Amino acid sequence: MSDTPISPIRLHKELERIWMTPPGIGRLSSVNHTVLGKRFMVVALTFFAIGGFLSMLIRAQLATPNSAFIGPEIYNQIFTMHGTVMMFLFAIPMFEGFVIYMLPKMLGARDMAFPRLTAYGFWCYLFGGTILIVAMLLGAAPDSGWFMYTPLSSKPYTPGINADVWLLGITFVEISAVTAAIEIFVSILKMRAPGMSLARMPLMAWYMLVTSGMMIVGFPPLILGSILLELERAFDLPFFDPTRGGDPLLWQHLFWLFGHPEVYIIFLPAAGALSTIIPVFAQRQILGYRAIIAAIVAMGFLSFGLWVHHMFTVGIPHLALAFFSSASALVAIPTAVQIFAWLGTLASGKPKWDVPMLYVFGFFFVFVIGGLTGVMLAMVPFNTQVHDTHFVVAHLHYVLVGGFVFPMLAGIYHWLPHISGRQSLYKLSIPAFWLIFIGFNLTFFLMHLTGLMGMPRRISTYPSNWGWDWLNLLSSFGSFILTMGFCLVLADLVLQFRFGRYFRRDPWQAQTLEWATPTPPPSYNFAAIPRIDERADGLEPAKIGPLLAGGYGYLGFTRNGDQETMGVDMLTGAPEHVIILPRRTYLPLWTALATASFFLAMLFGLYWLAPFGALLTLILFLIWPANIGQTEDEGLIDIGMGEAAPLDVECPNNVAVLANRCALVMNATLFSSLLFGGLFLLVVAPNWEGLVPIDWPVWLSGLAWILSASAAGASWLARQRNLSGQNAGGFLLAAALGHVAALVMLIVLLTAVPNPTDHARQAVMFALLSFSAIHCGLAALLAGHGFWRLTQGYVSARRQTELVLAWLWNGYAAATMIPALGLATLLAWAGGT
Amino acid sequence: MVRQDLRALLLLIAGFTVWSLAFVVLYGLQAIGCAYGWPNHRWLLIGAYVASLIPLAWLAMGKPVREGEPTTTLSIAAVWANRAALGAGILVFLPVTFVSACI
Ligand code: HEM
Ligand SMILES: [Cu+2]
Numbered sequence: 001m002s003d004t005p006i007s008p009i010r011l012h013k014e015l016e017r018i019w020m021t022p023p024g025i026g027r028l029s030s031v032n033h034t035v036l037g038k039r040f041m042v043v044a045l046t047f048f049a050i051g052g053f054l055s056m057l058i059r060a061q062l063a064t065p066n067s068a069f070i071g072p073e074i075y076n077q078i079f080t081m082h083g084t085v086m087m088f089l090f091a092i093p094m095f096e097g098f099v100i101y102m103l104p105k106m107l108g109a110r111d112m113a114f115p116r117l118t119a120y121g122f123w124c125y126l127f128g129g130t131i132l133i134v135a136m137l138l139g140a141a142p143d144s145g146w147f148m149y150t151p152l153s154s155k156p157y158t159p160g161i162n163a164d165v166w167l168l169g170i171t172f173v174e175i176s177a178v179t180a181a182i183e184i185f186v187s188i189l190k191m192r193a194p195g196m197s198l199a200r201m202p203l204m205a206w207y208m209l210v211t212s213g214m215m216i217v218g219f220p221p222l223i224l225g226s227i228l229l230e231l232e233r234a235f236d237l238p239f240f241d242p243t244r245g246g247d248p249l250l251w252q253h254l255f256w257l258f259g260h261p262e263v264y265i266i267f268l269p270a271a272g273a274l275s276t277i278i279p280v281f282a283q284r285q286i287l288g289y290r291a292i293i294a295a296i297v298a299m300g301f302l303s304f305g306l307w308v309h310h311m312f313t314v315g316i317p318h319l320a321l322a323f324f325s326s327a328s329a330l331v332a333i334p335t336a337v338q339i340f341a342w343l344g345t346l347a348s349g350k351p352k353w354d355v356p357m358l359y360v361f362g363f364f365f366v367f368v369i370g371g372l373t374g375v376m377l378a379m380v381p382f383n384t385q386v387h388d389t390h391f392v393v394a395h396l397h398y399v400l401v402g403g404f405v406f407p408m409l410a411g412i413y414h415w416l417p418h419i420s421g422r423q424s425l426y427k428l429s430i431p432a433f434w435l436i437f438i439g440f441n442l443t444f445f446l447m448h449l450t451g452l453m454g455m456p457r458r459i460s461t462y463p464s465n466w467g468w469d470w471l472n473l474l475s476s477f478g479s480f481i482l483t484m485g486f487c488l489v490l491a492d493l494v495l496q497f498r499f500g501r502y503f504r505r506d507p508w509q510a511q512t513l514e515w516a517t518p519t520p521p522p523s524y525n526f527a528a529i530p531r532i533d534e535r536a537d538g539l540e541p542a543k544i545g546p547l548l549a550g551g552y553g554y555l556g557f558t559r560n561g562d563q564e565t566m567g568v569d570m571l572t573g574a575p576e577h578v579i580i581l582p583r584r585t586y587l588p589l590w591t592a593l594a595t596a597s598f599f600l601a602m603l604f605g606l607y608w609l610a611p612f613g614a615l616l617t618l619i620l621f622l623i624w625p626a627n628i629g630q631t632e633d634e635g636l637i638d639i640g641m642g643e644a645a646p647l648d649v650e651c652p653n654n655v656a657v658l659a660n661r662c663a664l665v666m667n668a669t670l671f672s673s674l675l676f677g678g679l680f681l682l683v684v685a686p687n688w689e690g691l692v693p694i695d696w697p698v699w700l701s702g703l704a705w706i707l708s709a710s711a712a713g714a715s716w717l718a719r720q721r722n723l724s725g726q727n728a729g730g731f732l733l734a735a736a737l738g739h740v741a742a743l744v745m746l747i748v749l750l751t752a753v754p755n756p757t758d759h760a761r762q763a764v765m766f767a768l769l770s771f772s773a774i775h776c777g778l779a780a781l782l783a784g785h786g787f788w789r790l791t792q793g794y795v796s797a798r799r800q801t802e803l804v805l806a807w808l809w810n811g812y813a814a815a816t817m818i819p820a821l822g823l824a825t826l827l828a829w830a831g832g833t
Numbered sequence: 834m835v836r837q838d839l840r841a842l843l844l845l846i847a848g849f850t851v852w853s854l855a856f857v858v859l860y861g862l863q864a865i866g867c868a869y870g871w872p873n874h875r876w877l878l879i880g881a882y883v884a885s886l887i888p889l890a891w892l893a894m895g896k897p898v899r900e901g902e903p904t905t906t907l908s909i910a911a912v913w914a915n916r917a918a919l920g921a922g923i924l925v926f927l928p929v930t931f932v933s934a935c936i
Binding site: 197198199289290291293294295297298300301302304305317318319320321322323326327330333334569571572683684 | 835838839842845846849850852853856859860863864865867868869905906907909910911913914917918921924925926927928929932933934935936
């Protein structure tokens with residue numbers, strides 16, 4: 001250990017041996033965040049190119065009236081795929097990749113909290129995205145628009161596989177968003193350099209804390225909606241079919257409940273990047289650190305109160321219109337707070353101009369226009385006027401390209417030297433920017449005008465006598481200038497990798513920790529983890545870097561060949577425990593392949609095969625924890641700097657427990673969306689009159705709940721016994737058995753639901769009971785898992801993680817069963833007096 | 834120190850959490866009241882509006898720190914966030930007091 005100091009070179013070699021990703025086929029086993037972050041970004045940029053290519057086809061088709069280039073069927077597929085690819089396969093994964101790569105380096109950690117989950121998420125993303133692209137090449141791409149409105153996307157109107165490709169492919173991809181959200185949230189809260197309290201974090205971390213929190217509650221409604229619609233398409237459960245008590249509006253609510261927060265989920269990471277880049281070039285710390293924190297918290301919440309502004313024209317009461325209209329206009333205020341903070345930072349600093357700043361300027365110009373048209377669209381009368389016209393297309397691109405693509409390009413020019421270890425040449429950078437800036441505005445500004453002149457979106461062609469011809473031609477011309485700009489950027493980046501100048505640390509004199517790593521960064525980021533005593537956006541990386549490389553700091557040594565990094569107290573950043581991260585393995589790849597088999601079986605209608613895919617995935621997941629953990633209590637161990645801390649498994653607040661809490665919150669959001677859906681249909685959907693109450697065995701529901709509650713109680717007792725040093729095995733087994741019995745009761749109850757395809761009432765009951773059944777199964781599994789770990793010797797009074805998890809999931813199953821069975825009973829009685 | 838930080842962090846999200854709950858309740862009352870044709874629907878909405886503003890006002894006016902504690906970055910951000918939540922509550926929910934609820 002650290003008794004005799006070793007040379008920086010030797011320390012580097014020893015750490016590298018532990019953390020590295022092997023070459024050749026071994027690359028597929030990588031779980032390293034630097035490697036995976038880069039992979040995420042490369043794949044996302046590839047999808048950006050694909051989406052961009054599709055947009056060129058769109059503009060080529062719309063360049064002239066009566067164009068015969070692409071017919072309407074193909075056009076539908078192309079704009080649907082363009083929107084879908086850009087939103088789900090480019091924007092979200094792009095910032096996930098950036099954050100996975102960058103965040104641990106900014107916060108002073110050696111990796112993310114769950115490296116294997118990062119890898120699993122990456123494979124899910126890659127496979128899911130591939131399904132969509134392959135379907136497109138085979139001519140079976142989704143074609144109902146990127147928001148997949150029912151009934152257009154329902155079976156009668158989209159009989160082919162197209163809509164299933166979207167529902168299943170996107171859900172598959174969303175696994176990566178879900179895993180990333182939890183991982184980012186937990187990593188920010190628990191894995192920072194010691195001393196970095198919450199209030200010392202660089203703003204990027206605050207942005208991502210809020211963003212990942214939003215993802216945790218924002219994605220479940222979409223996932224639920226996709227599951228319900230797929231159930232309708234595959235098994236004819238009529239959730240969205242108004243003739244059988246469903247309601248297409250339910251889909252719109254679920255989609256936009258996700259969809260609106262989604263645009264802020266895309267914008268906030270970009271704003272975080274801007275808040276990091278602007279101070280570097282203004283040569284001063286950011287202005288209004290606290291106001292920005294308040295603003296992003298406000299934005300995070302407000303953005304969940306806006307979703308109905310996408311539904312202003314569906315015929316909802318004035319009150320609801322007024323509600324969502326004022327909330328939509330209001331959200332401009334926290335956005336403005338940030339804009340003024342950035343402008344103020346620039347105005348009061350000593351701005352130096354460089355390529356990233358060009359794109360920052362582009363961002364201000366474009367995004368502010370998009371924000372203003374956004375406030376216009378928030379006004380109901382105006383919205384009614386331009387609904388579904390090209391005005392909306394113009395607005396959304398001003399916001400998305402201004403709020404994401406320009407900041408992304410600023411970020412690429414700012415941080416690529418970190419990845420490549422070289423600086424840009426700049427010959428092409430400046431013309432590239434102007435081509436993009438001019439091309440973009442030419443393309444999209446004119447769409448405001450065609451929109452106001454009444455040109456609808458999503459039309460494959462138009463007659464020539466309506467005065468739209470020149471504007472469309474110019475717009476298409478602009479889009480080709482824009483594309484040339486992107487091609488130049490690509491060429492510029494390739495040149496940087498080949499011919500860029502090498503530099504030593506921190507070429508921009510930035511003041512955040514990521515520049516204290518060597519560049520390109522080694523697999524372990526920091527040879528030692530620094531102690532932070534001031535706000536972490538005012539550091540001197542060029543000074544800190546060499547110290548860390550020499551092993552001066554926390555964990556500046558290797559021990560037992562383990563991948564070690566620091567876990568800290570959430571609030572104060574005081575060192576709390578040492579996290580031992582799992583090492584490279586092919587398990588994530590195998591698990592993702594098993595998951596793919598499930599989704600493919602569903603896609604091709606091989607419904608008998610799908611459960612095997614799901615089961616295989618589950619079994620593989622159960623193998624993950626094998627050999628991870630500690631079979632003895634170690635007590636305090638040396639962490640360098642003369643301090644000591646316990647291992648993560650011996651710390652009650654470790655990342656695994658926090659992550660499971662997050663997963664439960666996410667799960668509860670999904671469940672609440674389901675309850676909301678059931679109540680929504682009960683209260684407002686048509687064709688609920690004349691239902692006959694179902695003969696419902698209430699006593700059986702009661703029995704199921706009593707079993708589940710007893711199981712939860714047993715899991716709690718197991719935990720208590722373990723804490724006091726007694727054997728908890730019996731209680732864990734009892735919990736598992738109790739939940740298996742509850743599961744059986746629920747299956748019996750499921751058979752008491754008369755044909756779920758008859759009416760949405762039965763379909764919702766079916767969904768509720770299945771939800772509970774699945775969670776009883778999961779609870780039993782976790783109790784069983786705890787028992788297994790106990791017998792393997794991984795559990796003690798100090799090492800209690802497995803027992804906490806068993807209690808969390810068993811308690812959750814029992815708690816959610818009350819509203820699930822309650823609503824099911826209410827629905828069963830519907831129609832009675 | 835830790836307790837104060839924890840309180841500040843909770844306060845940071847408290848105002849908008851209340852705001853979100855009020856949002857759900859008001860929107861729910863509006864929809865359910867219309868569906869079942871409740872009498873006195875408007876007064877119920879107004880009552881819920883006022884009731885939701887009380888905790889928001891309390892949070893926005895409250896002192897950020899206890900006697901003898903230093904103000905911190907988080908505690909100041911929390912005050913601002915809670916004032917914003919009060920403002921958002923007053924403005925966004927105001928329509929429930931007069932706009933036609935069911936058509
Ligand atoms: C690279 C330049 C781009 C061009 C030239 C372009 C062009 C277009 C056009 C012309 C449409 C309207 C199609 C129609 O309604 O008939 C469209 C739709 C759309 N675009 Fe783009 N786009 C670009 C980049 C982006 C980016 C970066 C994003 C998101 C991050 C994006 C997201 C969307 C979405 C969500 C739609 C709606 C699709 C639908 O109606 O289902 N676009 N784009
Ligand atoms: Cu929106």
